[in-house]
Amino acid sequence: MFKYLSGFFLFLVTSLNVTAQPVASPKIKVLLLGSIHFTPSTQDVYKNKTVDVQDEKRQVQIKQMLTQLSRFSPNQICIEVPTQNQSKVDSQYHRYLNGQYKLGTHEVDQIAYPLAKQLGLPTLTCINYKGAFDPDPVNEYAKANNQEDIIASLEKFASSTIAGVVAVQQKQSISELYRFINSNDELTKNAAIYSDYLVRIGQGDKYPGTDLVAGWYNTNLHIYTNILRAIHPGDKAIMVLFGYGHIPILKHLFESNPKFEVVDVNDVLKE
Structure with a gap:
């Protein structure tokens, strides 16, 4: 009988040890949406063409992409604005929600602001860092x-490489353009510059x-x-809208972090 009892206690202790194991938290999904600049920056050496966001056809395409992105349902939208400008963005977004701010031509205005409003987010998250x-x-x-x-x-x-981007930009929809520049081939080409x-x-x-x-890596780190x-407790998904030249490094870093799952842009911007 004692043999059976000792076996029972062993089973009980083993069961308690198994049930006491901590449950792994679900990974936070990250959508790294690399973007062109709708109004090209004067600091960029290689530039795409300006996106005419006032064009009615382009507005329809942008709204279609917003519908696709809304299905991802991020808890936060991180944008390419310096962290020290957070209060300015908070104020501007609040005025936008109240109909007191007219959206500009920048991709943050055209994509991030309307999407955040559509999702009912309280604000957007500034994450940029200006490195040297x-x-x-x-x-x-090199010359010397x-x-x-x-x-x-x-x-x-x-x-x-940039000529290929411009060709897609001029012939395809906004969603198709974003699928193209976020493809593995295009991200690899961009990273190859460095x-x-x-x-x-x-x-x-x-x-x-x-x-x-090394300075470029330092900036992206x-x-x-x-x-x-910026991650809050309870965040299940975040979207990062950033210049697509930054995406290869950011993607590598997030893929190296076991707490995150990088979501393929093609899986979100699908027809």
Whole structure:
């Protein structure tokens, strides 16, 4: 009898140990929506064409994409605005909700604000970080050290890449454009500017290209940290609307974090 009792207690203890194991929290879904700038920045070396958001056809396309994005139902929408401008965005968004702010032509105004309103979100989350990125010393080094061929190859590659984006922009809908620029092929091309070309500029103990790329990674690590800091308890999904040149690094960081699940843009912007 004692043999059976000891076996029963062993089973009971084992069962208690199993049931006492902590239950893993569901992963937070992250939609990294890489974007072109509807009004190209003067700081960008390689630019797409301006998106005429006043065009009636474009407005219909934007609204169609907003409907697709709303199905993802994010708890937060993170935008490419410096964190120190949060109070300004809070005020502007509040005025927009009250019909006192006319949307501008920027992609944040055209996509993030209307989507946040549609979802009933109280505000948008500013996550941008302005890091240092000055390519001039790299170009000067290349010219002075017979590495101008790398710069020429980079110019040819980048020009061809942006020409492909412009071709899709001019012929396809807004959703199709966003599916294109967020495809693995296009994100890899964008990342190659840093990983294949810029890092090769330098010789011996000189690493001007690598140092420039390190600064780019540093900027994106800060942006990633700002997103992590913004996560609220109970958040199940967040959307990040950001220049698509940042997406390859941000995607790698989130895929390396077991608390998050990166959602494919094509799965959200499907017809």
